[in-house]
Amino acid sequence: MSDRALPERLAELVALSSGDSRADTVLRLTCGRALSLPPLPIPVDLTDGRSDEEAVLAAFAEQFSTDVTGVGDNQRQCFLNAFGDRAFRVVVAVFIADFVPRVWAGCDALGLGKPGVVSEVSWDADGDPVEKLLGGFVPAVARLRELDPVTTEVVRLRGAAAHNCRLCKSLRESHALDEGGSEDLYRQIADFESSEELTKAHKAALRYVDALIWTPSDIGESVVHGIQKHFSEKQAFELTLDVMRNAANKIAVALGADAPRVTDGTERYEVDEAGQTVFA
Structure with a gap:
């Protein structure tokens, strides 16, 4: 998968619908306000309450x-009651509205433009956001190989902790374990600034992860400088x-569907050449 195809995939995600254009407007405006970032394009204006x-x-x-x-049992149940069989599709639409603006903010801060932005959105009301995101976009990102496996895994585990998945x-x-990853190294992610084993590149990446997750509207110059110093534009x-x-x-966490596959310890997996997760 060429990274040139990924902006097109982002544009496709932006054009998708939860199945209700008013709901799309509500969730996109809400996510934009919560992030202090411009929301994704909205399909309709809300002219009434x-x-x-x-x-x-x-x-x-x-x-x-x-x-x-912070999505608790009561809020989760209210959401499931309101949307019923549509709930999973709607949550995926919320994720797209939540994370594509973060990607644009991060890329823009790094001088990479806003991949996937188009002057006019070709709305795709019939496309399945679940399939486009989880069956298409996610594996396409997983097929990228500019970053080394340990950096990719360190970044993944930081996001896992932030979202408590x-x-x-x-x-x-x-692959990361085979190339030097270890439990001793991974334990240092929580307090990475004081780590003696995580590299300067790892620390720069982790600062960027934190910025995309917690302060996407305010990605500081020092964070940007760290990425530009240690990583190529493709990386x-x-x-x-990868952060997205x-x-x-977040989809599984929001729905309370993030239970571990093992009751004790950890389980190995690998990402194959197709970008699919294969468990040991």
Whole structure:
């Protein structure tokens, strides 16, 4: 997969719908406000008040963007009650509205432009955002190989901790372990600034991960300088998309579906050449 194809995939994600154009507007405006970033393009204007369902959606989307770990059982159940069989598709639409603006903010700060931005959106009301995101975009990002496996895994584990994804925290990627990753190294991610084993490049990447997750509207010059010093443009683009790929765990966390596959310790997995996750 060439990275040139990924901006096209981002544009496709932007054009997708939750299945309800009013809901798309609500969730996109809500995520934009929560992030203090320009929202994704909206399909319709809201000319009247919100319905009860839309109020539930707005509250859910705001918590999803601000800190997904704060989605509690009551809010989750209210969301599921409101959207029923559509719930998973709607959560994926919320994720797209939450994370594509972060990608654009990160790339823009790094001088990479805003990949996937188009002057006019060709809305795709019938496309399946679940398939486009999880079946298309996520594996395409996983097929990128500009970054070394240890850096990729360090970045993944930082995102797993930020979103408190129990499944993600319980997994270890085999290629990274084979190339020098270890539990001793991974334990240092939590307090990476004081780590003696994480490299300067790792620390620069982790500062960028934190900025994309917690302060995407304010990515500091020192963070940008660190990425530009230690990574090529292709690596920086892959790093940005890796943070988005990893953050798809927010979907499972929000729905309470992030239980680990093992009850004790960790489980090995690897990302194959097709970008698919293969468990040991």
